[in-house]
Each structure stands twice: as C-alpha cells, then as structure tokens.
Amino acid sequence: MTAPIPPTESSAAAEAEEAELPWQRLAKRMLLVHPVTEVVKLAPALLAALVLGTQSDNEIWTLVALAAVLAYALTRWFTTTYRVGPVHVQLRSGLFQRKVLSVPRNRIRSVDVEARVLHRVLGLAVLRVGTGQHAKDGEGFKLDGLDAKQVPALRAALLAGVTTAARRTDTAARREDTTDAVPAASPAPPAQTEIGHWSPSWVRYAPFSLTGLAVVAPVVGLLAQYGAVQWVADSGVVSGGVRSASRLGIPIAIAIGVLALLAVASAAACVRYLLRWGRLRVVDAGATLHQTSGLLTTREVTLDVARLRGATVQESLLLRSVGGAELEAIMTGRLRRQKVLPQAPRREVERVMTYLLGSAAQFTAPLRRHGRAAARRRFTRALGPVLLALVAVAIAAATVHVQWGWWLIAPVLLVAAAALAWDRYCNLGHAVLAPTEPGGARWLITRAGSLSRDRDCIQSAGIVGWTVRRSFFQRRAGVATVCAATAAGKGHYEVVDLPARDAWSLIDSVTPGAGDVWARYS
C-alpha cells in the first residue's frame, strides 16, 4: 500500500515521471471514521428525520436519511486519492465536483500533524501541508487519514525541502548570532534536540488566566437559553442557599458566589490546559522546530526557523504574580504568532527563549523607562474616567438619594486606578540590543501593559519601515510613539510615549541609516 517517497527534484524528466505515478488511497480505516464524523456533523438533520419518522409512524424515513449520510461518508474515501511525486504533492477529491490540489514540493514550508481521539484509537493521523500562504479553512492541503506509522517518514521527506531551502536562502534575516547555540542544519538525518518539555506541575498556572471564564461563560449562556438557570434557581440547593444568604447579608452572598464562579472557572481552565497542552514537547530539528502537544487530540506543528523574526513573552498580571509566563514565536508567513510554551514557569520560558533566539539578553536586558511625561499620561488615562464617573454620580446624587455607604467605593476605585497607572508606567519600556559580534543581528525590545503585559523582541532584519506618531496631546507632553512595521507577528510593534527627541535616535540604533538622507547626527 505504501509507495516509496521520491526525493525532491525539479526537471522536465521528473515531471514526466510524476505523471506516471499511481494515485494512492488514504488509510482503509477511514471507512470507520468518516461515517462517525458525518453523522455528528449532520446530527440536527438526522434528528429532524427521526422526529418526522416517529410522527408519521414510518421509521423508514430515519433509515433512509441515515443510509444516505453513511453512503455519502463512504464515498469520501473512494473519491479521495493522493500521490507524492518528485515535483508536486497532489490531492484529488470530490464526488460530483472533482478537484485536484497540487503543491510544489519546494514550496512546502510546514507539515503539521493532528490526531483527534477517534483517529488515535484507530492509529490514524491527519497530515496538513503548508506553503506559508494564507489558506482558507478547508482549502489547504490535508491528507485526512494516513496510517500513523507512515506519517513520520512522509513528514521528514516533505520537510527535507525546507531544510535545504533554509540553507539556500540564508539572507540577512537568518540568525547569524545563534549559529553557535543551535546545531547548524546538518544533512539528513538532522540532529533532534529537545528544548522544551512539559511537566504536569505546570497545570498550576492554568487558573491564572481568563481562559476558564472563556470556557464557562458560553456554557452558562447556552444553559440560560434553554431555561436551565430557572431550573437551577428553583432547585433546593440554591433556594436553601438564597435563604441562608439572606441571613448572612448581601456582601457575603456575593463573595460566596464569586468564589464558586472562580472555582468552576479554575477547574475548567485546568481541564482545557491539560487537554490542549498536556505532554507538550518542543524539539529542534535544525531548520525546523517541532511542537507536539495534546492529551486526547494530539497536534504536531512545524515552525520554519528561517521565518523566525523574534519572540513575545506574555505575562498577565495574574500569571506574573505566581511567577509564570507564556512564550510566543514571531514568524513571517502563515502562522505569524505561534505559541511555543503555554502558561509555564518563568525560568522555563527564559531557557527556551534563550535557546530559540540565541542569547539570554532578549529576556533579561533591563529596559529604559520613558520618563515623567509618560508617567503623567498613564495617570491621566487611569484616573480620568474614574473622576468623570464620580462627578457624574455626584451630579445624579443631587436629585436621587444615594446611601452614604456607596461613597466608600470611590476611594477604593481611585487607589486601584492609581496603582494600575503606576504599574503600567513601570512596565512601559524599551531596549536595543547591539550586535554581539560584527555583522550580527540587532534587536528591538519593547514592553507595555499591566493586566496583560507583552515583552516583544524583534530582530532588526524583520523591520520593513518606521512610523513616528504624535497626537496633539503627545506633542504638548513632548512624547512620541515609535512604531516598527514588520511582516511578522502582530505586523507592527510600538514603543509608546517615548521622549520625542529620542524617537529617531532609537530608530537609528535599531536599523542604522534608517533616517536615510534626512537624518542629522549630533
């Protein structure tokens, strides 16, 4: 069943040879998977058929619908074929509308592998081929249902092109300064170094993000739609709870409610974290990084090192308070922001990032603060809305009676806003890393935020343009926002509220000569 995989070539002879290659089918076991996925996908229609069947006392409708779905599902296996030639990989599919998808092998930039629960039980995996172009969902090159044993060899053969391409297009963007840290892309088989390894204890960081609430909120919303909230509210536990709450008083009842919500959200966050990131491994295979993760559904993602332009350390206030962080790679191409490590210990993030970027300075370098004007602007922004709201309430209080106890909230709000402003100022900063060796890369590091804080480290070679922006108020305060445009990651990285006179000095120190003929040095 498995044909040998020819090495990459591009010549007329190879193309002729490719046209002669036989088409192969996907794994036979997919005949078991397709019906299940189609039935799940078309569950509402089948349910309607079932209702129709029972109402008309004619069960045949249900059976006809089910048979149609199953037959359609089975045709997917019979109509889908693929072949791996020396020049292209090709996928032919469709029952009525035949479609052939061809991807030139020298354009392949990533090969990702995913296996959902059913696939794993049957020893199957889905292989996705990426070319660095944006593909719509379901439009990309996807071999759904290969024997999992066959996948590593196919993946290595398809990625062999990336290894040589990365060596060929060794432009300034390549990370010269890291060649001593990363084993240079050696000829196949490439050296495999494990650089990140998940540990079950990391799950303690999962509750310190808002993902739990993100999971719980839609579920609660859905239940509320179907009247479950009414049912819960009427149940004995809750009405008993309400009776005891009325004895305790409203503040305590609210506190208990918040605690219960936090407990549920934390549990949900932990479960989600385990399912998505459990058994995470990051492996360096020379020109590519391989990331595998997932407890039930396993994912295997390839990152093309030649497309790496930097990294972001994400530390939300909550995560920071328990010494955790997240790491994201800044890439050009399709996956512009790829999570390398989820919520993990800070020192682990530091270690992986140091390996990835080739030096520890990106993580540890002290940042320059932006001065008094920037601090003042942080305070105006945090305190302004609070003061406005208080004035509005005070005006309203002239006509409506407000209990004096509510005014106790005002100082609390003001102190919280001031603390937030101070933290935002302390976190605001930037640094420029000069090359450690002649011809090495320069780096721009910028950090901002409080409740969520990002430290973005971008390689100067990835920056394609600069903007210095000053609003009316920024001009009055003598500050400016410097924005580095890049094709990677978020697309632009900002240094906010820098003293205006330093703006172009910063730009020149990251990309010398960026000011072109208009720059004046003093």
Add this chain to the structure above:
Amino acid sequence: MAHVTMLDPARRPSPKAKRLWAINAALLWLVPFAAQVVWAILDDNWTTWPHVVVFVASLVLAGLHIGVVPIWRYAVHRWEISDTAVYTKTGWFTQEQRIAPVSRVQTVDTERGPIDRLLGLATVTVTTASAAGAVTITALDQAVADEAVAKLTEIAGRTGEDAT
C-alpha cells in the same frame, strides 16, 4: 548613542490639495445635515432648543472641518523620495512621520477618486510586506504622481531583494 534628528521631507502636496480635502469634508457633512432636515420635518417643531443646539454645533464643527482642517493639514503634509527611501509627514491633530526603505517596497499604486480626477490629482501608495508599513503620498498633481511612480519602480527594480 549619537543623537539623531530628522529634517522634514522637502516637497509639499499640490496647492489644490486644500480644495480636495475641503470638498471631501463637505461631502461627509452632507449626511448629518440631511438627517437633521429629516428630523426637523418629522418633528414639526424645528424652532425648539434641541434642534437649534444640534444645528449650531454641527455648523461650527463642519465649518472647522471644511475651513480650518485643510489649511492645518496642508501646513503639515510633506513628502520626498530619495534614492533609497520614501519619507512622508502627514496628519493634523495626530501627525505621523513614515519612512520605508525602497528595498522593502512591494507594490506602488496610483489611486484617483472622482474628486481627485475633477482636480487633476492622484494619490500614490507604496506598500511593504507589513500591513502597517504602507506609505501614502496624498494629493499630488497627476504629472508629479507619475514621476514619483516612475522613480520608485525604477529604484525598486534596481534593488531586487526579498522584501520580507
């Protein structure tokens, strides 16, 4: 670290730019005024204070937008193309200086809206690999725009390297 200051780009947009911005602003204000007329007709009580206040406020804002902003904007806007980079200064309330090396330029477009055509103007947009890195030179005389595009494409053709 040497201290770096930047000169302003040398060239201004076409003098007709002020008229272009004023006309565009006026067209934008047609909608709110039309809405107010409809409101006045439906309400039948157009001399009451909400009508008068809203009308006067929008009259003042429209006057500023049509009369003052184009002059302010014209005083700020500058552009220049050197042998290796394109540099613009734009805006009025929020001002931006944008620079992109020509070696990173991907496409050069010329755009002419209906009002632009009426006045014989054109807008040149220089895009880079980043969505945030596009440099736009607005309100140029047609001949100047053609010359700028020719210069940019000529330089970009000379320096052919990967623009990401």
